[in-house]
Amino acid sequence: MAFQVSKSGDVTVIDVEGQLIVGNRQELKQKVLEELEKGERRFVVNFSETGYIDSSGLGVLVSLSKKIREQEGELRLASLNEDLRTLFELTKLDTLFTIADSREEALEGL
Amino acid sequence: MDQELILELPNDIRSIEHAVEYVMRHCSTCCDYARRFNLNFRVGLTEALSNAMLYGNDSDPQKRIRVEVTVRVEEIAVRITDQGVGFDPTTIPDPTLPDNISKSGGRGIFLMRSLMDEVKFNDQGNSVTLVLRLEGEAGE
Numbered sequence: 001m002a003f004q005v006s007k008s009g010d011v012t013v014i015d016v017e018g019q020l021i022v023g024n025r026q027e028l029k030q031k032v033l034e035e036l037e038k039g040e041r042r043f044v045v046n047f048s049e050t051g052y053i054d055s056s057g058l059g060v061l062v063s064l065s066k067k068i069r070e071q072e073g074e075l076r077l078a079s080l081n082e083d084l085r086t087l088f089e090l091t092k093l094d095t096l097f098t099i100a101d102s103r104e105e106a107l108e109g110l
Numbered sequence: 111m112d113q114e115l116i117l118e119l120p121n122d123i124r125s126i127e128h129a130v131e132y133v134m135r136h137c138s139t140c141c142d143y144a145r146r147f148n149l150n151f152r153v154g155l156t157e158a159l160s161n162a163m164l165y166g167n168d169s170d171p172q173k174r175i176r177v178e179v180t181v182r183v184e185e186i187a188v189r190i191t192d193q194g195v196g197f198d199p200t201t202i203p204d205p206t207l208p209d210n211i212s213k214s215g216g217r218g219i220f221l222m223r224s225l226m227d228e229v230k231f232n233d234q235g236n237s238v239t240l241v242l243r244l245e246g247e248a249g250e
Contacts, residue, residue, distance in 0.1 A: 019127060021126065021127060021156060021160075022123045022126060022156070022160040022164070023123045023124050023126055023127055052149070052152060052153060052156075054153060054156045054157060054160065054218075054221075055157055055160075055215075055217035055218040055220075055221050056160060056218075058217055059214040059215050059217065060214070062212060062213070062214045063214040066212065066214075083145070083148075083149040086149065087153065087221070090220075090221065090224045090225075091205060091206060091211075091217050091220065091221070092206040092211055093211070095211070096211060096212060
Protein backbone atom coordinates (compact mmCIF):
# COMPACT_ATOMS: atom_id res chain seq x y z
CA MET A 1 0.00 0.00 0.00
CA ALA A 2 1.33 3.40 -0.93
CA PHE A 3 -0.83 5.35 1.52
CA GLN A 4 -1.49 4.37 5.12
CA VAL A 5 -4.20 6.30 6.92
CA SER A 6 -4.17 6.46 10.73
CA LYS A 7 -5.47 8.69 13.51
CA SER A 8 -3.62 10.59 16.18
CA GLY A 9 -6.32 12.10 18.37
CA ASP A 10 -8.50 14.06 15.95
CA VAL A 11 -5.75 14.40 13.36
CA THR A 12 -5.71 12.15 10.27
CA VAL A 13 -2.18 11.09 9.38
CA ILE A 14 -1.39 9.75 5.91
CA ASP A 15 1.97 8.04 5.48
CA VAL A 16 3.22 8.04 1.89
CA GLU A 17 5.28 4.93 1.22
CA GLY A 18 7.39 4.90 -1.94
CA GLN A 19 6.43 7.59 -4.44
CA LEU A 20 3.76 10.20 -4.86
CA ILE A 21 3.55 10.52 -8.62
CA VAL A 22 1.18 10.82 -11.54
CA GLY A 23 0.32 7.11 -11.37
CA ASN A 24 -0.98 7.11 -7.76
CA ARG A 25 -1.89 10.74 -6.94
CA GLN A 26 -5.63 10.05 -7.39
CA GLU A 27 -5.46 7.38 -4.70
CA LEU A 28 -4.13 9.90 -2.17
CA LYS A 29 -6.70 12.46 -3.24
CA GLN A 30 -9.52 9.97 -2.83
CA LYS A 31 -8.37 8.88 0.63
CA VAL A 32 -8.11 12.45 1.93
CA LEU A 33 -11.43 13.51 0.40
CA GLU A 34 -13.14 10.48 1.98
CA GLU A 35 -11.84 11.56 5.38
CA LEU A 36 -12.89 15.15 4.71
CA GLU A 37 -16.40 13.97 3.86
CA LYS A 38 -16.51 12.03 7.14
CA GLY A 39 -15.90 15.30 8.95
CA GLU A 40 -12.15 15.14 9.54
CA ARG A 41 -10.54 18.59 9.28
CA ARG A 42 -6.93 18.24 10.44
CA PHE A 43 -4.45 16.34 8.31
CA VAL A 44 -0.75 15.51 8.33
CA VAL A 45 0.88 13.95 5.27
CA ASN A 46 4.03 12.22 6.44
CA PHE A 47 6.85 11.66 3.94
CA SER A 48 9.37 9.83 6.12
CA GLU A 49 9.11 6.74 3.88
CA THR A 50 8.82 8.58 0.57
CA GLY A 51 11.37 8.27 -2.22
CA TYR A 52 10.25 11.06 -4.50
CA ILE A 53 7.38 13.27 -5.59
CA ASP A 54 6.72 14.53 -9.11
CA SER A 55 4.86 17.63 -10.23
CA SER A 56 1.55 15.76 -10.25
CA GLY A 57 2.16 14.75 -6.65
CA LEU A 58 2.95 18.35 -5.73
CA GLY A 59 -0.18 19.42 -7.58
CA VAL A 60 -2.44 17.05 -5.68
CA LEU A 61 -1.08 18.37 -2.37
CA VAL A 62 -1.85 21.94 -3.48
CA SER A 63 -5.34 20.91 -4.52
CA LEU A 64 -6.03 19.04 -1.27
CA SER A 65 -4.70 21.89 0.85
CA LYS A 66 -7.11 24.25 -0.88
CA LYS A 67 -10.09 21.91 -0.37
CA ILE A 68 -9.23 21.40 3.30
CA ARG A 69 -8.85 25.14 3.89
CA GLU A 70 -12.24 25.71 2.24
CA GLN A 71 -13.66 23.43 4.96
CA GLU A 72 -11.80 25.47 7.59
CA GLY A 73 -9.32 22.69 8.17
CA GLU A 74 -5.55 22.45 7.89
CA LEU A 75 -3.07 20.25 6.06
CA ARG A 76 0.52 20.01 7.26
CA LEU A 77 3.44 18.16 5.71
CA ALA A 78 6.08 16.29 7.71
CA SER A 79 9.47 14.59 7.37
CA LEU A 80 10.55 15.76 3.94
CA ASN A 81 14.04 14.47 3.19
CA GLU A 82 16.64 16.73 1.59
CA ASP A 83 15.64 15.79 -1.97
CA LEU A 84 11.94 16.33 -1.39
CA ARG A 85 12.58 19.62 0.36
CA THR A 86 14.58 20.71 -2.70
CA LEU A 87 11.52 20.14 -4.88
CA PHE A 88 9.33 22.22 -2.57
CA GLU A 89 11.94 24.99 -2.48
CA LEU A 90 12.43 25.04 -6.28
CA THR A 91 8.70 25.36 -6.84
CA LYS A 92 8.33 27.77 -3.88
CA LEU A 93 5.67 25.48 -2.44
CA ASP A 94 7.58 25.64 0.84
CA THR A 95 5.92 29.08 1.17
CA LEU A 96 2.45 27.59 0.74
CA PHE A 97 2.60 24.74 3.26
CA THR A 98 3.42 24.32 6.92
CA ILE A 99 6.31 21.83 6.77
CA ALA A 100 7.44 20.11 9.97
CA ASP A 101 10.65 18.19 10.48
CA SER A 102 8.82 15.21 11.97
CA ARG A 103 5.37 13.69 12.31
CA GLU A 104 5.37 14.60 16.02
CA GLU A 105 6.27 18.22 15.31
CA ALA A 106 3.49 18.44 12.72
CA LEU A 107 0.96 17.17 15.24
CA GLU A 108 1.92 19.76 17.84
CA GLY A 109 -0.73 22.45 18.08
CA LEU A 110 -2.72 21.13 15.11
CA MET B 111 32.04 4.48 -25.15
CA ASP B 112 28.40 5.51 -25.52
CA GLN B 113 25.79 3.12 -24.22
CA GLU B 114 22.31 3.35 -25.67
CA LEU B 115 18.92 2.14 -24.60
CA ILE B 116 15.72 2.47 -26.62
CA LEU B 117 12.26 1.79 -25.17
CA GLU B 118 8.78 1.95 -26.67
CA LEU B 119 6.18 2.51 -23.96
CA PRO B 120 2.40 2.23 -23.99
CA ASN B 121 0.62 5.51 -23.34
CA ASP B 122 -0.26 4.50 -19.79
CA ILE B 123 0.79 6.53 -16.76
CA ARG B 124 1.00 3.31 -14.74
CA SER B 125 4.02 2.35 -16.84
CA ILE B 126 6.00 5.46 -15.84
CA GLU B 127 7.31 4.23 -12.50
CA HIS B 128 8.60 0.94 -13.94
CA ALA B 129 10.08 2.64 -17.00
CA VAL B 130 11.93 5.19 -14.85
CA GLU B 131 13.30 2.45 -12.59
CA TYR B 132 14.43 0.47 -15.64
CA VAL B 133 16.25 3.45 -17.15
CA MET B 134 17.79 4.35 -13.77
CA ARG B 135 19.11 0.79 -13.40
CA HIS B 136 20.50 0.84 -16.95
CA CYS B 137 22.32 4.10 -16.31
CA SER B 138 23.63 3.09 -12.90
CA THR B 139 25.29 -0.02 -14.37
CA CYS B 140 27.45 2.32 -16.45
CA CYS B 141 28.56 4.66 -13.69
CA ASP B 142 28.27 5.37 -10.01
CA TYR B 143 26.45 8.65 -9.73
CA ALA B 144 25.08 10.41 -6.76
CA ARG B 145 22.43 12.91 -5.85
CA ARG B 146 21.98 14.76 -9.12
CA PHE B 147 21.40 11.46 -10.88
CA ASN B 148 19.08 10.01 -8.27
CA LEU B 149 17.00 13.15 -7.83
CA ASN B 150 17.42 15.36 -10.89
CA PHE B 151 17.44 12.69 -13.56
CA ARG B 152 14.67 10.64 -11.95
CA VAL B 153 12.30 13.58 -11.55
CA GLY B 154 13.21 15.08 -14.96
CA LEU B 155 12.51 11.80 -16.72
CA THR B 156 9.26 11.24 -14.80
CA GLU B 157 8.05 14.73 -15.74
CA ALA B 158 8.92 14.29 -19.41
CA LEU B 159 7.11 10.94 -19.58
CA SER B 160 3.99 12.17 -17.84
CA ASN B 161 3.84 15.29 -20.03
CA ALA B 162 4.23 13.15 -23.15
CA MET B 163 1.47 10.75 -22.08
CA LEU B 164 -1.04 13.17 -20.59
CA TYR B 165 -0.63 16.20 -22.87
CA GLY B 166 1.43 15.16 -25.90
CA ASN B 167 -0.54 11.99 -26.59
CA ASP B 168 -3.64 13.40 -24.85
CA SER B 169 -4.01 10.21 -22.75
CA ASP B 170 -4.79 8.25 -25.93
CA PRO B 171 -4.14 4.55 -25.14
CA GLN B 172 -3.60 3.82 -28.84
CA LYS B 173 -0.52 6.02 -28.93
CA ARG B 174 3.00 5.23 -27.78
CA ILE B 175 6.07 6.93 -26.33
CA ARG B 176 9.63 6.43 -27.57
CA VAL B 177 12.47 6.80 -25.06
CA GLU B 178 16.08 6.96 -26.24
CA VAL B 179 18.78 7.06 -23.59
CA THR B 180 22.46 7.71 -24.31
CA VAL B 181 24.99 7.35 -21.52
CA ARG B 182 28.39 8.92 -22.05
CA VAL B 183 31.26 9.40 -19.65
CA GLU B 184 30.38 13.04 -19.15
CA GLU B 185 26.58 13.08 -19.47
CA ILE B 186 23.29 11.23 -19.74
CA ALA B 187 20.90 12.31 -22.49
CA VAL B 188 17.34 11.07 -22.87
CA ARG B 189 14.97 11.92 -25.69
CA ILE B 190 11.24 11.36 -25.16
CA THR B 191 9.01 11.52 -28.23
CA ASP B 192 5.23 11.32 -28.29
CA GLN B 193 2.83 10.93 -31.21
CA GLY B 194 0.94 14.14 -30.59
CA VAL B 195 0.80 17.34 -32.60
CA GLY B 196 3.28 19.10 -30.32
CA PHE B 197 3.09 22.37 -28.42
CA ASP B 198 4.95 25.65 -27.98
CA PRO B 199 7.08 25.31 -24.81
CA THR B 200 7.63 29.09 -24.65
CA THR B 201 3.96 29.57 -23.70
CA ILE B 202 4.27 27.79 -20.35
CA PRO B 203 3.81 30.26 -17.46
CA ASP B 204 6.18 30.40 -14.49
CA PRO B 205 4.48 28.35 -11.74
CA THR B 206 6.41 30.14 -8.99
CA LEU B 207 4.78 33.53 -9.69
CA PRO B 208 2.27 34.61 -7.01
CA ASP B 209 -0.69 34.26 -9.41
CA ASN B 210 0.27 30.68 -10.27
CA ILE B 211 1.67 29.21 -7.09
CA SER B 212 -1.63 27.90 -5.78
CA LYS B 213 -2.57 26.28 -9.08
CA SER B 214 -2.50 22.50 -9.00
CA GLY B 215 -0.75 22.07 -12.37
CA GLY B 216 1.96 23.61 -14.50
CA ARG B 217 5.14 22.56 -12.69
CA GLY B 218 6.37 19.72 -14.91
CA ILE B 219 8.40 21.66 -17.47
CA PHE B 220 9.59 24.05 -14.78
CA LEU B 221 10.99 21.12 -12.77
CA MET B 222 12.64 19.65 -15.88
CA ARG B 223 14.32 22.96 -16.62
CA SER B 224 15.33 23.45 -12.99
CA LEU B 225 16.78 19.99 -12.48
CA MET B 226 18.42 19.16 -15.82
CA ASP B 227 21.38 20.92 -17.43
CA GLU B 228 19.69 21.12 -20.83
CA VAL B 229 16.06 20.80 -21.96
CA LYS B 230 15.59 21.02 -25.72
CA PHE B 231 12.33 20.65 -27.62
CA ASN B 232 12.17 19.90 -31.33
CA ASP B 233 10.47 22.41 -33.63
CA GLN B 234 7.18 20.51 -33.59
CA GLY B 235 7.19 20.34 -29.79
CA ASN B 236 6.47 16.60 -29.57
CA SER B 237 10.00 15.53 -28.60
CA VAL B 238 12.13 16.71 -25.71
CA THR B 239 15.78 15.94 -24.98
CA LEU B 240 17.00 16.16 -21.41
CA VAL B 241 20.71 16.29 -20.62
CA LEU B 242 22.32 15.82 -17.23
CA ARG B 243 26.06 16.42 -17.00
CA LEU B 244 27.95 14.13 -14.69
CA GLU B 245 31.32 15.74 -14.16
CA GLY B 246 32.27 15.51 -10.52
CA GLU B 247 29.29 13.33 -9.70
CA ALA B 248 30.88 9.98 -8.93
CA GLY B 249 31.17 9.23 -5.25
CA GLU B 250 29.40 12.40 -4.09
